[in-house]
Each structure stands twice: as C-alpha cells, then as structure tokens.
Amino acid sequence: MSSKRNKILLGVAGTVGVGVISWRALFPWIGYDIEVMKKGARYGKVLNKDITSGRFPINMFEEAVEKYPKKAFVIFEDRVYSYEFMNEQANKVANIAAKWGLKVGECVAIMIENEPSFIWTFLGLQKLGIAVAFINYNIKGQPLVHSIRACEAKVLIAGAADEIFHSVKEIKPTIQHIPIYVHGNNRGDGFESWDRLMLDTLPIQVCPSVRRGMGLHTPCCYIFTSGTTGLPKAVIMSQGKFISIGKFFQVFEFLPSDIIYTCMPLYHSAAGGLGLINTIDQGATMVLKRKFSASQFFDDVRKYNVTVIQYIGELCRYLLSVPENSQDGKHKVRVAVGNGLRADIWDQFKQRYNIPNICEFFGATEGVAGFVNLNNKTGSCGRYSPVTKMLDPGGSKLLVKVDLDTGEVVRDKNGHCLPIKVGEPGLLIGTIPEIYGSNGIYKGGREINERKLLRNVLKDGDCFFNVGDILSIDSDYFLYFKDRVGDTFRWRGENVSTLEVSNILNKLDAIQDANVYGVEIPGAEGRAGMAAIHLEDNVTLKENILRDIFNLATEQLPSYARPLFLRFPKERAITTTLKQQKTQLRKEGFHPEDIDDPLFFYDGQNKTYSPLTVETYDQFFIKSKL
Template identity: 55%
Template sequence: MRLPKPAIINQTKAIGLSKSFLFFNFNENDIAYICTPLYHSAATVLGFFNTIDVGATILIGRKFSARAYFDEVRKHNVTVIQYIGEMCRYLIRVPPNDLDKVHKVRVAIGNGLRPDIWEEFKGRFNIPLIAEFFGATEGTTGTWNILNKPGCIGRWSPLTRQFGPPRGVGSFLVRHDPITYEPIRDKNGRCVLLKPGEEGLFISGVPEYITAFYKGTKEMNEKKIVRNAFKDGDVFFNFGDLFYLDKHYYMYFRDRVGDTFRWKSENVSTREVSDAISTLPFIQDANVYGVQIQGADGRAGMAAITFNHGISVTTELLQQMYRKIEHELPSYARPIFLRILNEQIVTQTMKHRKIELVEEGFDPNKVTDPLYVLDNLAKTYVPLSLDNYSQVIHSKL
C-alpha cells in the first residue's frame, strides 16, 4: 500500500473542482451531508467548496457511523450525500428497517462504490442517482458517471476524450505492459490507444502552468509523468490505475497498479479477488494482499475477512468459500491463506489498510486472529496453527 503524499492544489484547480456538483443541479436549496475528514480532498475540495460556491447548506458529521447514518440524513432533511471507499458496503450491512427509503436524498456523490453492491445500495435506500467519479488530488483531470450507469466511472468516447481539463490536451486510455505496468510504446516510441474490450492505464495532459504534483522531490513527481506519449515534448500525468473500456466506451475501474502482486508468474488483481469473495452472502468485507513465503517466488494471496454480524466460522462456510473461489478465480489468484478479523483495518476515508497485514503475514506467532490455509485435496480451508505452520511453509503451495 502506498504511503500518503502531500498533494498540491492550486487556486485554478480548487475553483474548477468547486463547480463539479453543477452536473447534478446542486443549488442553494440543497443540504449536503459529509462525514469524512476535511483534510481529505473529497470532503473539502469537492464537498465543502461546492457547497460554498452555490450557497447551499453543509452538515458535517463528527464521524461515520453506519447505524446512525440515515438517522442523521432524515433528521436534517439531507438532499445530497457524499460517500467514499467502503462506506456504502457498511451501510447495507446494517439490518434493514422500514425507514430505509424514508429520506429526501436525491443524489449520492462519491468514489469507491464497488459494482457488486451498487444496485443493492441504490435499491435498498431508493437513491435516484448515484454519481460515481474518478480522480486524484494531484491529477490533472477526472471522470464522472452522470448517466446512472451501474459500476462505471464515466465514458471515454472518441469525442469526449478530447474535452475536459486541461482543454486541448486531452486524456487517454493507453495499453500497458502487464509486467512493468508502464505504457506500451509502438515502433515509433509512442503510446498505443486502448481499444474497446481492453484494459489499460489512464493518462491526462499536463498544462504548462503545472510544474509539480506533490510537495516533494523532483524524483517523486517525475515518477507520475509520461513524456513524448504521442508527439515530442508532450507531458502526461499517469494516474497509475487500470481501467476496462467496454464496447460502448464506458470506463470501469479495475485496480490500482500498486494493488497487484505476482504469484505463479501471473499478475493477481486484489480487487478481482476481493470482489469474488465479497459476493458470498455471509461475508461483510474482504481485504486481499500478497504475502511472502520463504523460498517461493512472488507473493501468495491472502484475504483478511470479516463476517456479517452474528456469523461464525463453520466447516460448511469454509467449504462454501472454497467452492466460490474455485469457480470464480483461476488457480493462481485463489487466496492461499485466510485471516478472520472482528473488524477491518481501514483508513479514515474507509479504504483498506494493508501495511500491517502484509507485515504480519500468516505467522501464528504474530497473528492472534484465526488463520486458515487452502487445502485443495479436502476442497476447503483448514486451520493454520503453530502445530502445522512449519509443514505448510515447507510444502509446495
């Protein structure tokens, strides 16, 4: 997991982003509810600045509480809610009640809503419009799903790719090397545009007035730059994220480049694995990452899992999980290890933390949570303890 970097937000970017909610007729009669930290750009630059711009009302929650969330929304007649990360997943895990659809919310704006719960969240709480966006605080453009298209983060047609900030420079989806995750170059040394049905990197032009993305070293900023992409001298910002483009030019977020690992000489997407596990009805959430095994190349998959309230680990549930994973994922992408958590470790913006989990790995000497290891012969996951730990790490996984 990448550590945070201090991103630069100049006045041009701040003013431009403060107009974002106009897509949804955000006006002085709206009441917006935000319960994420104001030191994050989603809350401040989008939520707070857009509210100031039109003279609307903003309700700032002290903290996010899944159980109290819609009580607050109803109490204050909120019309616009802003979500981020895994917030919506926690909301749908709260037991249903007769008041779920009783509110005045007309649009939910945010990023990070997973496709596997999109329709469930929208339907259960009767949200008329979900406006998913993609962007980065340090980036030079962004995308918006203003068409209520489930799962997508915007549209990238031959026409629309030429518009949006920075004007005249454009943003593009380009093919990437699956090993290095760098843009692929053709025989002339230029980037290759993505075709419908392919996955690739999102890059956007850097206007001359932007000289740095981060408050840091030149090397830190240079890592995000793609030069001479389509002609000599052009400069593009590489978001470092993978997207899928369908035949109708809708864009779908696939994974962060940093959230992949290699196992059995294959690249494994942590998001793909997490999405597969999370569709099981008894799973609340799954945080997937790679862990090192002594003497093995690459990293083996491991999933830190939380169950829905009142659910405990049973032999039958472990067998169901095995069958689901076997059916949904190729052999190299199937998690070798499971760690059962009482609650997920997340950032203040509801994003999974991986650093501590990766460092602790699957060693029972370090991990007090229940651990399980894949057993293909038994077609299930079996307990991993000090008794069989040595046997596991010396076996051929």
C-alpha cells in the first residue's frame, strides 16, 4: 500500500511539476503578473481606506505637519522649507482668502512658476475647500483669458516673474470682473500686492469646519490640457481623484524617507499631481527646481541625496546629451518614475546613470485609464495580460481599431468597435470611474465632455472615454505608446493644438490659410510644429512676411508651440469634406530633398524664418541644438 501510494504521489507531483513548467513556458511572465496583482491589491487597500475616511490632500498635509513639523517638505534653491513653515504660509493664504466669501468648491486661479509659494498658496486655499486652477504660466492672450473663464475663477493670483505680470497686465481689461493679486510690492497699474497681504496677515490656523461639505466629487483643482478644440480644457481633478493620485507611488513603495526631485512645471499633473500629492501623502521631501537644467540635474540629485526622480521622455534625452562624467552613476536614486521614455534610449539612460528601476507609466490628466511598467521592460508603459486583467474584471480599459488617417474608430456591421490583435496599433479608451461623479471629465458642461465620448463600443448603450492615444501590445502582453490621435501633437513635453496655432497665424493679413501639423525630427522626442502656409492671392513671399510670421509666433505663442518649420505649398491639402489634410504633409516631413516647395526654419538668432535648403539643413541642426 505504501509503495503504491508513493507512486501515486510521485505521479501527481510530476504532473504538477510539468504543469508549472508548461505554464512558465507558455506564460514566462506569470510570476511578474502575480507580483503586479499583489501590488495592485495593496494599492487598492490603502486607497480604499483613504477614500472611505475622506482623507483629502489637505488632511494628508496637516497630518504630515503634526507628525513631521521640523522636517524638510520642500528644498528650493538651497533653502529648506519645513512642513511647519509651509503650514504657516498656507494659513496666511487661508486667512486672506477667507475674507473673499467664497464657497467650498468655488475656484481661484493661480499662475505661479515652480517655487514654494505655488505649493503653499494651493494648500492655503485647500484649507477652505476652494478649488485651485493651475494656470500654465507660458500662455498669454486669448488662451489665457479662455483658461481663466473656463474654470470660472473668482480671483487670480499671479506669480513674481516679469513674464507672468506682463501677460496678466495685457489681459486685465478683459477680466475686470475678477480681483487680481500680483506677487511683488511695486507693480502699480491698479494691481494689489500679494506679498504685502502676506506680510500683514497672521498665520493663525483655520478650523477644518470651514471646509465642511467637501466631498470626494468636490473639485480639488483644475489642470489644463490642450485638445483638438484648439483651446486649453480644464480637467476636473476631484478630491477623490487626488486621493488616488496620492497613492500611485505605492507601486514602488514610496516612503517618508524618500526625497523626490521635481523639475517639471507644477501646473502639470505629473509634478503638481503625482509628485506633490505623493510627497504630502507620505510626509516625504520634494526638491523643487524652478526650471529643468540638463547640466545641473544630477548635480542636484547628488547634492540633495535624492532617491526618486521624475522624468518625461524628452528630459531623459537631454540628460544623455550632457558630456559624460565619472560621477554620472554615483547617487542614491532608486527609482525613476515618469512617462515617454522611448526604447531607443531606455537602456542607455538606465546604464549610464545607474538607475536601478525605471517605473514607466501611461496616463493622461483625464485619468480614466492607465498602465504602469513594474518590470523594467525596455520601452514598455505597462502590461495588460489575461492574468492582470483580473484586476480589471469590468473591462474598464480597451484598445480598439482606429483609422490612423482620420482618428476615427473602426466599427463592425453592428456598429460596435473592434479589438486589436497582437502587434496592431489601437486607440485606448476607458470607462469613466464612479469617483468622477456627475461632473464629467472637463469643466464646461455636457457639450465639451460629449466630444470625447465613444458610445455603443461593445454593446448598444455603453459609453467610453476616448483617451486619444495610440498604443500597441506585443505577444507577451506588454504595451507600447505609439502616437497621439487627431490634431494634437506633443513637443517639449507639452501638448500642442494645431488649431490654436493655426488661429494665431491666420491673424496675419497676408496669410490666407495656415495648416499646422507635427513632424518627426531624428533624435528628438515627439513632433515639432510645422505650418503649410498659403498667402493671399495679392501677396508675394518676401523677407518682411517671414519676419512678420516670426514676430507673431514669438509674441503670441509659447516657445513649444511655435512652428519650427514653414512650408509654402503650391496647392492646398484638403479632404473631400473641405477639412485640412495633414497626413500626407506629416509623411513628407521637412527635408529639402523631399520637398519642392519653399521651406524655412525658425531662426531665433536672426529673428526671422530663414531658408531651409540642402545646404543649410545641417547648419539648422547645429543652430537649434536638436
């Protein structure tokens, strides 16, 4: 009996062993999937705890102040700002704002560069439950007016930079209905000094009862993103959404002892959302840089004992352009977290700078669908295997077939979307989480939200949000970002709306039509702006026209949105429905050998658009340092 039983057990063991080997052969990443599921479960547990208890970002901050009063919260330009000090400044902001009589959820816009005052102003307004609109300090003119109006701001607080002051001064007559406070003491022109108010106000703690009524769906802030409509859209970042953002770094076990380096603008969701809120959640330390500097990046990292760095893809490429140094790999960084790091520089960046773990993720400010690469898989932004889909039983994220020329989804005979196959590009769509409530994704009502919705996707009556990005999936279920759909392209880490740029260029009387699109540049991340311009019939292309276009672009567009190239085609590129056709223009690019039309490049040195010819092509790259 004993011998027979042993044979049976050995047989079972052998079968199980073969089964495990077979599973590992068929699914070599099964161990990774299980680890991802464990981390997902842990993330869900801590998130659910904070959601249930209503531990909003301002509660996170006030808990950190009580727990770590003397600890460094922000390190900025060699100055250390403790949690206690930042709280005192936030209290001053709250006491000033209390006199405005705003209700919980009403909005104040701030337009401040990367500096501690951005953070304490945001936190001070949060102490009253006031929503804060993070205004991009690069925009000006009509886009700036639109942004302030879109979020229904009751007050505008402008930062200390001269560029910000001039942009605000220019639009002041248009927004006379709201008070404007400006950092600095001697601005004049009817502006009230924010600095003087701060000096004259005591840092008395505000009772949390004043924000009673603040809930998961109450707006915490508005973060702006460019869309195909041509003007910035205000994404509603609810209190509940910011709680979930504040837990994201738990996928790599972000701790109170961590020091994070942030050089991206705080008005973006990467820095002002992920970086800031995760720091507050854990009571960690943020090293804040006013602007990105490739030459100073790792010097700062070493100087301040940074353990976590944030990046965007272009940032990493710039870092690789810095001359190699024997100190490159000497630091305390354990994780680099961000998005947009492309496969062609991934391993080079990791090896040169000795980065143990690259946590590449995919996510949009709108935030309805996201992925994260926890395996250091080169070039991937995450994984969506049958096993990991168990974390998403409702199928909230889908990749569907799309016409790359039109950006329209491909549907079957029943009008439903089609799933992609391995290796195919697909449009990412996602269901809208309950945490968004009935407010929608964007501030502005049903119409602005409806444009981004796809209905009857899998069945009649269902609804998904169109993320607007193209991803592909490989045979191992790893995901890779491919491109953006529609008229928006990404350059210098910013989304550029072709319609917005076109509208600016068309202001010039000499221009009949400007067709703006993005073109790929060898060795550069994203797409650079290019405009195919048709002049009025009675206008001849001369030097004065090129200077006028240069001046217009320089004065009315942020640097990242200015067309790097101009083309003057003989024929217009339009579709049969009289819409601008960009696909062929994108494919043709900007090389003089491929195009017969006159070409020009943005020449900052000579303050004009200069001819781009076969002879000047290489010189252009030297001048532009691309």
